[in-house]
Amino acid sequence: MLIKNLKLESKFNTFLLIIFVIGMFLTSSLLYQVLEQNAKAEIADRAQLIMQTMNSVRDYTTNNIQPLLNDRLETEAAFIPETVPAFSATEVFQRLRKNEAYRSFFYKEATLNPTNLRDKGDSFETTLVEKFRNEAAVKELSGFRDLPGGKVFYVARPLTVKKDSCLRCHSTPDRAPKSQIATYGSDNGFGWKLNEIIATQIISVPAAEILDNAQDALKIVMAVLLAVFGAILLAINYLLRRTVIQPIKDMVKTAEAVSLGDMDAEFQHQSQDEVGLLAAAFGRMKSSLQISMNLLKQLE
Numbered sequence: 001m002l003i004k005n006l007k008l009e010s011k012f013n014t015f016l017l018i019i020f021v022i023g024m025f026l027t028s029s030l031l032y033q034v035l036e037q038n039a040k041a042e043i044a045d046r047a048q049l050i051m052q053t054m055n056s057v058r059d060y061t062t063n064n065i066q067p068l069l070n071d072r073l074e075t076e077a078a079f080i081p082e083t084v085p086a087f088s089a090t091e092v093f094q095r096l097r098k099n100e101a102y103r104s105f106f107y108k109e110a111t112l113n114p115t116n117l118r119d120k121g122d123s124f125e126t127t128l129v130e131k132f133r134n135e136a137a138v139k140e141l142s143g144f145r146d147l148p149g150g151k152v153f154y155v156a157r158p159l160t161v162k163k164d165s166c167l168r169c170h171s172t173p174d175r176a177p178k179s180q181i182a183t184y185g186s187d188n189g190f191g192w193k194l195n196e197i198i199a200t201q202i203i204s205v206p207a208a209e210i211l212d213n214a215q216d217a218l219k220i221v222m223a224v225l226l227a228v229f230g231a232i233l234l235a236i237n238y239l240l241r242r243t244v245i246q247p248i249k250d251m252v253k254t255a256e257a258v259s260l261g262d263m264d265a266e267f268q269h270q271s272q273d274e275v276g277l278l279a280a281a282f283g284r285m286k287s288s289l290q291i292s293m294n295l296l297k298q299l300e
């Protein structure tokens, strides 16, 4: 075996290095998984919070604002968009985005056939709506998406026409308030049906920064591990050399000298550990040898 030919020091270092490399690999992959999972959970939490808030704004508009302004929709020439849940949600979100910290957050009610063409879903959002339509059991889709502004995490939910009151403005143009037709025309945002999924609410929150933080944390932990291992390796090498290798080398030298007849050479033993005991034993062996040789000489 190759390992048999190695010196003590190399044996120790080889084993330690193998253990360390395996340890580093296991630790880093495990830690990476945990950190990434935490980062994703944090991102998803943020997205969920915004989603719930937007839905609260929508509810508030439908239940509290619309009844107040309903009559004026028929009498006034200009449409009052404040009565529309989608409008209030979008407006509230625009104000949120004015804060530096939320600049790269997005909210959209991506619609297949929107009243306001700004709300038309892009190809990605359209696929999401179609998925919700085809698989009724799917209530939420989420994941990462690369956008020109960086990696984002999105949470998407189906938007269903749940109330008959929605159909006043979204079924046929003749049922809609005249002011709505005057402002938005009669081509878009009609023909929706009750319980039909017409859009997806999609929230995007920036992910790059949080994922980067996780990577930084990983790097710091691995650097600390590396430093600790380096220190352990140095300490073990120092101890090994001082307490085992050097004393044994000294003993080899002394034993060689004694075997060549130099009876003044002494086995040094400062320590009381196993190596020290060995040196002491060698010392006693040398004394017995000396006594026997002296006896032999006298006999002659």
Ligand code: HEC
Pocket: 062, 073, 081, 083, 084, 085, 086, 087, 090, 109, 111, 113, 114, 115, 116, 117, 119, 159, 160, 161, 162, 163, 165, 166, 167, 168, 169, 170, 177, 180, 184, 189, 199
């Ligand atoms: C008073 C008329 C009216 C009512 C009632 C109404 N909407 Fe709308 N809806 C509109 C108008 C007008 C817009 C475009 C608003 C804008 O410019 O942002 C709109 C926008 C939307 C959008 C965004 C996509 C698009 O078409 O631009 C969704 C989704 C939507 N409405 C769903 C609903 C649902 C669901 C209800 C019932 C809870 C509802 N609406 C009730 C008039 C109405």
